[in-house]
Amino acid sequence: MKGLLNWLFGAKRRSRTISFMIVIVSYIVLSLMIASGSLSRLMISLLVPVCAYIVAALGLNLNVGISGELNLGQAGFMSIGAFTAVILSGIFSANGMNPVLILLICIIAGAVMASVIGWLISVPVLKLQGDYLAIVTLAFGQIIMSLVNNLYVGFDANGLHFAFVTNTLELAEGGKMLISGPMGATGVSTASTFTAGFILVLCALFVVYNLIDSRSGRAIMAARDNRIAAESVGISVSRTKTLAFVISSCLAGAAGALYALNYSSFVATKFEFNDSILLLVYVVLGGLSNMSGTIISTALLVILPEMLRFLQFYRMLIYAVVLIVIMLVSNNEWLKVKAEQLKKKLTGKRKGVQQS
Amino acid sequence: MAFLSYLISGLGLGSVYAIIALGYSMVYGIAKMLNFAHGDIIMAGAFASFFAMTAAGMPLIAAAAIAMVLCTLLGVTIERLAYKPLRNASSLSVLITAIGVSYFLQNAAQLMFGSDTKIYPTVLNGSFSLFGGQLSVSYLSIVTILTCVVIMGALTLFINKTKTGKAMRACSEDKGAAVLMGINVNRIISITFAIGSGLAAVAAVLLCAAYPSVYPTLGSMPGIRAFTAAVFGGIGSIPGAFLGGLMLGVIETFAKAYISTQLSDAIVFAVLIIVLLIRPTGLLGKKVSVKV
Numbered sequence: 252m253k254g255l256l257n258w259l260f261g262a263k264r265r266s267r268t269i270s271f272m273i274v275i276v277s278y279i280v281l282s283l284m285i286a287s288g289s290l291s292r293l294m295i296s297l298l299v300p301v302c303a304y305i306v307a308a309l310g311l312n313l314n315v316g317i318s319g320e321l322n323l324g325q326a327g328f329m330s331i332g333a334f335t336a337v338i339l340s341g342i343f344s345a346n347g348m349n350p351v352l353i354l355l356i357c358i359i360a361g362a363v364m365a366s367v368i369g370w371l372i373s374v375p376v377l378k379l380q381g382d383y384l385a386i387v388t389l390a391f392g393q394i395i396m397s398l399v400n401n402l403y404v405g406f407d408a409n410g411l412h413f414a415f416v417t418n419t420l421e422l423a424e425g426g427k428m429l430i431s432g433p434m435g436a437t438g439v440s441t442a443s444t445f446t447a448g449f450i451l452v453l454c455a456l457f458v459v460y461n462l463i464d465s466r467s468g469r470a471i472m473a474a475r476d477n478r479i480a481a482e483s484v485g486i487s488v489s490r491t492k493t494l495a496f497v498i499s500s501c502l503a504g505a506a507g508a509l510y511a512l513n514y515s516s517f518v519a520t521k522f523e524f525n526d527s528i529l530l531l532v533y534v535v536l537g538g539l540s541n542m543s544g545t546i547i548s549t550a551l552l553v554i555l556p557e558m559l560r561f562l563q564f565y566r567m568l569i570y571a572v573v574l575i576v577i578m579l580v581s582n583n584e585w586l587k588v589k590a591e592q593l594k595k596k597l598t599g600k601r602k603g604v605q606q607s
Numbered sequence: 608m609a610f611l612s613y614l615i616s617g618l619g620l621g622s623v624y625a626i627i628a629l630g631y632s633m634v635y636g637i638a639k640m641l642n643f644a645h646g647d648i649i650m651a652g653a654f655a656s657f658f659a660m661t662a663a664g665m666p667l668i669a670a671a672a673i674a675m676v677l678c679t680l681l682g683v684t685i686e687r688l689a690y691k692p693l694r695n696a697s698s699l700s701v702l703i704t705a706i707g708v709s710y711f712l713q714n715a716a717q718l719m720f721g722s723d724t725k726i727y728p729t730v731l732n733g734s735f736s737l738f739g740g741q742l743s744v745s746y747l748s749i750v751t752i753l754t755c756v757v758i759m760g761a762l763t764l765f766i767n768k769t770k771t772g773k774a775m776r777a778c779s780e781d782k783g784a785a786v787l788m789g790i791n792v793n794r795i796i797s798i799t800f801a802i803g804s805g806l807a808a809v810a811a812v813l814l815c816a817a818y819p820s821v822y823p824t825l826g827s828m829p830g831i832r833a834f835t836a837a838v839f840g841g842i843g844s845i846p847g848a849f850l851g852g853l854m855l856g857v858i859e860t861f862a863k864a865y866i867s868t869q870l871s872d873a874i875v876f877a878v879l880i881i882v883l884l885i886r887p888t889g890l891l892g893k894k895v896s897v898k899v
Contacts, residue, residue, distance in 0.1 A: 321699070375880060379887050382641065386838045387883055389831075390876035397873040416869055524831060528643075528706055535703045567714040574707035575689055582696035 267460045270543045274456065277550075278449045285445075293557060295445075301553045302448025303329075303510035306455045308533045308549045309542060310502030313459055315531065316539035317468070318495035319475030320377075321385040324392030325530045328500040330522035331368055332361030332507025334399055337436040340512055341406050341429040350442040357442070358451065358508045365504020366497050368395075373496040377489055392527050399519040404430040435518030436511065443513040451509055452546075455502050459542060462498060471495050536577060608741045613864045614857065619748035619817065621856020622755030626810040627833035628840070628848035629762065630803030636779040636843035637799045640698060643705040644685065646830020647712035648804050652678045652811030653727070653821045654720055660728050667730045667812070674808040682804025683797050691793070716823040727819035730812075751813045758806065759849050766845065771798060779843065832859075835879055841892025850890055855879075 259268045281298065284290040307329050314322045336357035343353045376387050403414040407426025414420050418432060430436050462468045473481040474488040482488055511517065533552055537544030555573070559566035580586060627649060634642045652674040659670035689708050693701050734745040766772040777785040778795045786792055814829060815821060832855060840851025855875060862874040882890065 315699070321702075375884050379883060382635075382842060383838060383883055383887060383889070385641075386835065387880055390835070390879050393831075393876045394873045397870060397876075401869050416867055525827075531699075532703055532706060535699050539699070564714075564718050567710060568718065571707050571710035571714060574710065575704055578696075578700050578704040578707065579689070579692050582693050582700050584695075 263464070266541075266543060267456075267464075270456050270460070270546065271453070273543055273546055274449070274452050278445075281445070294554075297554060297557060298445045299443045299448045299513040300510060301550050302445070302452050303506040303513070304530065304533065304553055305452050305546050305549045306506035306509070307503045308530050308537075308545050309452075309455045309459050310499040310506070311530050312534045312537070312540065312542060312545045313462070313495055313502070314499035315534055316541070317463060317475065318471050318492055318499075320492060320496070321382070321531075322388045322496075322499065323385050323524070323527050323531065324388035324390075324395075325499070325503050326522040326524070326526035327392035327395035328365045328369060328503035329507035329510065329526070330395055330399055330519060331365045332358075332504030333511035333517075333522065334402070334430060334436065334507075334519075335361045335364040335504070336508035336511045337439055338404055338406075338411070338429055340440060340442065341404075341427065341438075342411070344440040345406065345427070350440070351447075353440075354442040354444075354447055354509075354512055357512060358447075358505045361508030361511075362501045362505040365507065366501040369497045369500025369504075370493070372500075373493045377492045377496065389524065389527070392524060396519055396523055399430075400433055402430055402519075403428070403432050433518065435516060435521070437516045439512065439515050439517075441512055441515055443509050448509055451505060455505070456542065458498065458502070462495075467491060467494055532574065536574075608738065609864075611742055612744070613860050615744055615748050615752075617857035617860030618853060619745075619751045619856070620860060621836075621853035622751045623810050623813050623817070623852075624829065624833050624836045624856050625755050625849045625852025626758060626806050626813070627829055628836040628852045629758070629845060630806045630810075631834055631837040632840075632842055632845060632848035633775075633799050634803050635837065636845075637775060638690070638796050640690065640701045641705065641834070642803075643702065643830070643834075644708040644712060645803065645807060645833070646826030646828075647709050647716075648678050648682055648807040648826070649811045649814065649829060650716060650821075650823060650826035651681055651712065652808035653815050653825055654716060655808070656812050656815070657725060657727055657821050660730075671809065671812045674811060675805045678804040678808035678811075679801045682800045682807075686797060686800040691796075713823050713827075720823065722823055725821040727815040727821050729819065730816045747816055751817070754809065754813065755849075755852075758809065759845075762802075762845060771795070775799065832875075835876070838889055839879055839882060841889030844889070844891045844893070847889055847891035854890075 258264065281290065285295060307325055310328075311322060311325045314320055314325075339357050339360050340353050343356065344350075372388075372391050376384060376391070379387055401416045403418045403420055405412045405414075405420040405422045405426055405428045407423040409423055412420045412422065412426075420428070422428070427438060429438075462471075470481070470486045471491045471494065473484075474486055474491050478488055481491075507522070529552075533549040534545055536552065537546070537548035556566055556570055559569055562569060627645065630648075631642065631645055634640065634645070655677045656670040656674040659665045659673045660667065663670075665673070685708055689704050690701060693704060731747045731750060732745070734743045736743050766775060774785065774790045774795050775798070777788065777790055778792055782792055785795075810829070833852065836851040836855040837848045838851070839855060840847030840849070842848075858878055859871055859875050862871040866874060886892070
C-alpha cells in the first residue's frame with residue numbers, strides 16, 4: 252500500500268496522479284449529482300462542451316506550455332475535427348449505425364484529419380519564430396474558418412456531394428444537406444455523452460503525460476528552454492516542435508468531433524479567432540505546462556459566464572475584469588515573494604513529516 | 608480602367624489599415640507587446656466622433672479632434688492601469704491582459720451605447736471623373752490616402768528628428784541601456800501609447816466615413832487586419848507598417864473584385880503566409896541573430 256502511494260505520489264508521477272484524480276473524482280461526483288437530479292439542466296448541457304474544451308486546451312498547453320510556441324489557431328483544428336465528424340456521422344447515421352460506434356469513429360477520424368492538416372501546416376509554420384509563428388497560426392485558423400464557411404456538403408443515395416462558394420448541389424430524393432455554407436452544419440444526429448467526454452479527457456491526459464515523460468518530451472522541453480543548446484546536443488528542434496504541434500492539433504480535432512456531435516446544428520464561426528483566444532486564456536490562467544491547472548481553469552471559465560447570467564448585461568464586463576485582475580495579481584512581485592515564502596514553509600513541514 | 612479604380616479604393620482601404628498598423632507596430636517596437644485592445648480603441652474613437660457629430664452637432668474636424676483627445680486619454684489610462692504593473696511579466700500574461708481589456712471595452716460600449724448598429728453621418732461623398740468619365744475617384748479615397756501619407760511623413764520626422772523620437776528608438780533597441788542613458792522609459796512608453804491611440808481615432812473616423820456603421824465590436828476585424836499588416840511589413844518597423852497596410856488593402860480589394868468576395872479573407876491570409884515563408888521577418892523587418 253505504501254509502495255503504491257509512493258509510486259503514485261512520488262516526485263515523478265505526482266502531477267499526473269493529481270490530474271487523473273481531479274478528472275475521475277469530478278466525473279463520479281457529477282454523475283451522482285445527475286442521478287440524484289441536483290444538477291440544473293443548464294449545467295448538464297455544459298458538461299460535454301467543458302470536456303471538449305478541456306481536451307483542446309490540454310493540446311494547446313502542450314503547444315504553448317511544453318513546446319513554447321504561441322498558437323492562435325487552435326479553434327481552427329477543432330473546426331476541422333468538428334466538420335469531419337459532421338460528414339461522417341451524416342453518412343453513418345443514414346445507415347442506422349449504433350451512435351456509440353459513430354461517435355468513436357468520428358472522434359478518431361476528426362483527430363486523424365486534424366493531425367494530417369496540422370502536420371501539413373507545421374512544415375511552413377515552424378520555420379518561423381516567435382510572434383511571426385503566432386500570426387501564421389492565426390492566419391491558418393482564419394483560412395480554415397473561411398473555407399468551411401463556404402463549403403456545401405450533401406449526402407444522398409449516390410454518395411457524398413461537394414460544392415464550394417455557391418450551393419450547386421442537386422440531391423436525389425431522400426438526400427440531406429450536411430453542411431450548408433454560412434448556415435453551418437444542420438440536422439446532426441447527436442451522439443456525444445458526458446461519459447464519452449470523460450473518457451476522451453482521460454485519453455488526452457494519458458497522451459500528454461506520456462509524451463512529457465518520454466525522451467521526445469524531454470527533447471521538446473530542451474528545445475523550448477534553449478534552442479541552440481538543444482541543437483548542439485543533437486536534438487532536431489524542428490522535428491520535436493512538429494511532434495508537439497501535430498499532437499496538439501490531433502487533440503483539438505478529437506475535441507472538435509466530440510463538440511460537434513453534441514449539437515444538432517452549429518455554424519463554422521463557432522470556431523473563430525476569439526475561440527482560439529479563449530482556449531489560450533484557459534491555458535495561461537491554469538498555468539503553462541500545468542495540466543491540472545488547465546483542467547480546472549477551463550471548467551471554471553466555461554461555466555463562469557453561465558453562472559454570471561443573473562447579472563445580465565454586466566456579466567461579460569465582470570468576466571473581463573476578473574481576467575485582468577487575475578493577471579495583475581498573479582504577476583504582482585510582492586504577492587509572488589509572499590507566496591514563495593508560504594510554499595517554503597508548507598513544503599518544509601511536509602518533508603519533516605515524511606522523514607519521521 | 609476598372610483596374611485603376613480598384614487600385615485606388617484598395618489604397619484607400621489600405622491607408623486606414625496602415626494608420627492602425629502604425630499604432631500596433633510602434634507599441635510592439637517599444638513595449639514588446641501585442642496590444643490586442645488596439646482595435647477597440649478604434650471603436651471608442653468611432654463612438655466618440657459619432658456622438659460629437661450627431662448629439663453635439665459638431666463639424667467633422669472638431670469631432671475628429673475630440674475623438675483623438677479621448678482615445679489618447681483612454682490609451683494612456685489603459686497602459687497605466689493594466690499594462691504598467693506587468694512590465695516585467697511574461698509576454699503571454701500581457702497578451703491575456705490585453706485580451707481582457709479588449710473584452711472590457713467591447714462590453715462597456717455595449718452597456719453604454721447598446722448593441723444595435725448606428726448609422727454614421729455622411730461626412731464626405733461625391734467623386735470626380737478622370738479620362739473623360741471613364742474613371743471615377745471618390746473624394747474620400749483621396750482624403751484617406753493623403754491623410755495616411757501626411758501621418759506617415761510626420762511620424763517619420765518625429766522619430767528621426769526630435770529628442771523624444773531618439774529616445775523612442777533607443778528604447779526599442781535596448782531598454783536597459785536606455786535607462787542608463789537617463790531616458791525615462793515609462794514616459795516613452797506612455798507617449799507611444801498616446802500616439803498609437805490618437806492615430807486609432809483618425810483611423811476610426813476614416814473607417815466610419817467609408818463604412819458608415821458603428822457598433823461595439825466594430826474594431827475587431829480592422830484590428831486583426833492591421834495586426835496582419837504590421838506583421839506583413841515587419842512588426843516594429845514604421846515604414847513596414849505603412850507598406851504592409853497599403854498592400855493588404857490592395858490585395859483585399861483585388862481579391863474581392865477579381866476572385867471571390869466570400870473568400871477574400873482566406874486569400875489575404877494565404878498571401879501573408881506566403882510572404883512570411885519567403886521573408887520570415889516580414890517585408891521590411893530586421894533579422895535578429897542570437898548570440899550564443
